[in-house]
Amino acid sequence: MKKFNEFIPLDKSWLTRVGVLDIVNGYIDIEKFINNQKDTNDDIVAIRNASIAWRNNEKINVGESATLYRLLQFASWKLKLNKTFIKEGSLKDRKITDNPNIVNFNQTKLLNLDNGTTQWATATVICGDKERLDNPPQKLKETYDAVLHWETQRKKGLCWEPKYDETIERQIKTFLDLLNAKEVNYIPLCSDDYCFARVFNFINKKNGENFWPSLIGHETNRIEEMERAIKEAEETANETNSITSKDHRVIQALAMWGVVNKRKLFFESPNSINKSWPKFWKFLESVKREKNNNYSKNINKSNHRDKKLSDKKIINLISDEIKKELNTISLIPSENVMSRLASSAYTLRSNNRYVIKSKIGSRYFMPGRENLGRIIAILENKLCSTYGVEFSITKGFSGIHNMDIVMSAIGKIMKKIVILSIQSGGHSKTIGVALKNGFEVEALNLNFDTWDLDYKDLGRIVKKWETEKVFIYLDHTVSVNPLNIERLMQKIPKSWIVYYDISHLQLFYFTHVFKFPKSQNFFFGGSTHKTFSGPQKSMVLLNNKKLYDLVDAEFVKNTSSVHTGSLLALLITVLEMEKFGEKYAKDILGKTKLFAKMLSRELDIVGPLPYFTNTHQICIDVPNISQITQKLASIGVITLPMRIPSKGRSGLRFGIQELCRLGLKNNDLQVLSKIIIACVKDRKVNTKFNIQIKNLAKRLNYIKYALPYKKYF
Template structure:
C-alpha cells in the first residue's frame, strides 16, 4: 500500500468505526457523544492555531477570535458551575490534576486519596501524576459495603497524617463523597481540599450530584467528556484565592498551547448544558437506577442494592459468577454492547487483567434519547449474552434494531440531524 492509500485507509477505518458505533450500545462510563455543533467547531481552523498565555494576554498574534471564544467559555463555565475561577486550558483531566498538584502542594508533601481498586484514578497514585509531583499518597479508609469513604476512619487518618492535600473524587463513583463532613477536618490540619470531578462533571453541572465547592472543596479538577458532553480535555474550577497559582501551573507549567478547537467545542457544550443540563443529568441518573434494577432482576449481582444501587451515571456489577469481567466484557463486545471490565474493591490490584466486575455508564445512551424502558431492554440484551449464553450474532441484530430509533444527539441544539451523519460526510 502506498502513502496515498494509507492516508485514505485511515479515513475508511473511521467510517467503519462510525458505522460500528452507530449500531452499538455505547456504555463505557467515561465517554460521551458530542453534538454536531461541537463537532463542527472542533473541525475548525482553531485546530491549527497557537494561543499561548491567558486570553487577552497572548504571546502570539492572530488570537482575537480565539480570545473572544475563550472569554466566553470562561464566562459560561463560571455561570454553570457557580465557580469564581475557571481555567479551560488543561488538555485532559490528568493534566488538570497534575496542574492542581503543582499549584497546591510541594514535592515531598502528603496527599490522601482513594486507592485504584476503591475507585481512585491512576493519576491519584504515586506511579502516575501524584508521583510526578513527588507526592506521598496515603489512602482513604473505604467501606466496601457502602462503596464510599469511611467517614470516621478517614477523619482519624486526616488528623494523624496531616496531609497537605485531601483529594475526593474517583473513577468508580456511585455515591457522593463525604466532602462536607471531611472538609472541616481537612481545614483543621491546614489541608487544601481538592475534588476530582472528571466522572461526574455533567451531573454537577445539572445539579443532580453533590456541589463540591459549596460543600467545602477549594478546587475541582475534571475532564470535559464523561458525563459532561464536551470534546476531550480538562478544566479547573476553584475559589478565587487559588487562581494565580493554578493559572501559572497550567501555563507556563504544563501546557504551552491548549487545544483551541476543543476549547471552542467546550464553550458550545457549556451553553448546551446551561440550557439542557438539568434535564439531561436527571435522566442519566434515572436511567442508571433503572438499568441497575433491571440487571438485578435478570439475576446479576449489582452492587449496593441496599442503597438503591447508584446515585450517579454508573452501575457496578460483580460478574465473578458469569466468568469474570474480561470474559463478560469481551463476549458483550461481540454483540456490540460496549463496556469495560473493572476492579471491584475486594479485587487484588494484580488481578486487573481479569477483575471481578464490569462498570456501566448511562450518560451516552441517555444523550441519544434512551429512557427507563430502553434500560430494561439493555439489561435483557446483556443477560442474553452473559447469563443465557445466547448467540452473540442474534443479540447483535437486536442491538442494531434498538439503536435505529436512537441516533440523534438530544439535549443539544442539533435538531433532527443524525449523530452519525458524518458517515455520509466521509
C-alpha cells in the same frame, strides 16, 4: 502468565511456618518434602537441615534466614531447650533481640521489637498463642492462616500442603504487564514487595520507611540499599560499573527493571538470588526469548501487512470503523457524544489558531485574535457563574493532565497527600502521579455501608498528620455515589487543602443536582467528556486567588496551545447544558436506577442501597470478566473490565449517559438487560441479540439536548 508458572518458587515463608510447626511438634514431613524437591532456594534447604539438627540435638545452622532463626530461637526459649544456633552470611551482622523473657510478651508488644518485624509475633503464634489481632500485618495474617491449615490437616491425620510464592507470582504478573505496556494496578502488600514496588515507582522511599520499618533490618538496610542500587542502575553502561548489592530482593527488582527499560545491567553477586528464587535467571531468559520472538513476529506481520496499504485502503479502514460504530452501542461510563454543532468547531480554521498573549512593554496583546480571546473569556466567565466560583482554568487537556499539573503545583507548598485507594474505586494512575511529584502518600478507603469516605480511616490519617500541611486529592474511576465534601471539610484541619476530581459527575454538579460547599481550601475540576458531553478537555474551578495563581502558573509553564477548537466546542456544550442540562441529568439518573433494578433481578449489583447507584454508573460482580466483555462485544455492546470497589477484582461497569443523549427509552433498557443477563449467566446467545443491538444502534442516532437554531458551522 501460565507458560512461566514452572519458574515460580515454593513459598519459603509458608514452608518456614509449617516446617517449624513440624519441628517443634516432632514431625519430619518437612524433611521428606524438601528432599523430594529440585532447585530449592537456600532458605528452604536451611529448614530441612535445621529440622534434622533439632531432633538430633545438634547445633542448628539456620543459614541466612532471620525468620527461621527467630522462630526456632523463640521455641527454644519457650520450651527451655537451650539450643545452639549457627548463623551464616549477613545474618551474623544483623541486630536481633537476644532476650529470652520476650516469650512472655503479647503479640502487640512483640511487634515493636527489631524495627517492627512480624517474626517474633509469628514465633509466639507458632508456639501456641491463640490471640488473633484485628487487622494484623500481612505476614502475621499469613501465620494465622498457616497455623490454622497445619492444625486442620493434622486433626484429619494428613500432612500440610505446600504453596507457591504468591508474592513473586504477583510480581511476575506485574512485570509481564509492564513489559507488554499494559495498564498495571500493583499495590505492595508486605515488606517483600518493597524492592520491586520501589524500582517501578509504585511506592517511594518515605512510604516504605513508614509502612515497613523492619526493612532496615533485612539482609541489608533495604531502604538505603534500593536507593544505591537504583542510582547504580541509572549510571551503569558497561561491566566496569555494576550493581554491587548482594541482597536477593534488590537484585531481582533491578534485573526486572533492566528488562522492562531495555537497560543491560551487570550484577556482582548474581547467585545471591538463590536465597529466594533459584530459577530467576532462567525465568528472565525465557521472558526475553518470548518477547524477542513475539516482537519479531508482530513487526514482520505488521510491516508486511501494512506496508502495502494504499491511501485508498487506509481511508477505507477508517470508513469501516465508522460503519462498525454505527452498529454498536457504548456502555462505557467515560464516553459521550457532542452535538453536531459542537463537533463542527473542530473543522473551523479557528481550531488551529493559537491564542497567546504577547507582552509588549508592560501590556499584553493578542494581535488579530482578540475576538477568540474574548470568546474564551466568555466560556470561563460562564463556568465561574454556573459553578459559583471566582476562578476557572480551561488550559487542561484531560483529567490526567489536570491531575499532574495540580499535584505539581500543590507539591510546591506541601509534600503529604491523601488519595482514594484503588480498592475503593480510586483512579489507578493517582498514586504514580503523586509519587512522581514527590508526595508522601496515604490511601483513604470508602465505607461500603454508606459508600462515602471511611471517616474512621480518615481519623487515623488526621491523627498522624494533624500538624502537617496535607493535600487531599479525591478522584474515583468507579463512582456509584457522590462523596459528601461538606462533611469531609468539617472533619479535617483548616490548613489542609482538598481537590475533588468530578470528571464522571461533571454534569450533575454543573446543573446543581449535586452540590458543593463553598470554601477557600476546596477546589475541584476534571474532564468534560463523560456525563458532561463536551470535548476531550478539562477544567479547574477555584475560590482561592493564591491557589488559582499557583495552579494557573503551572498550566502556563506546561502548555502552549490551549486547543482553541476544543474550547469553542466546550463553550457550545456549556450553552447546551445551560438550557437542557438539568433535564438531561435527571434523565440519566432516573434511567440508570431503573436499569440497575432490572439487572439486579438476576445479577450481583454492587452499590449503595436501595437503588445500587446514585450516579450514572452501575457495577456488576461477575465471573470470568474477560470472556463476558468479549461476548458482549461480539453482539455489539462495548464495555470495559473495571475493578469493582469492595470486591477486589474486575467486574462490569456500565454507564448509559451517551445512550440517554441519543434518545434511550425505558423499553430499550429491557432489551439491554436481557442481553447482558444472558451473557453473564452464560446462556445461549443467538443472532436475535445482534439484530436487536443493530436496530437499537441505528435508532439511537439523533443527538438530543442540542441548540435548535443552528445545526453546524
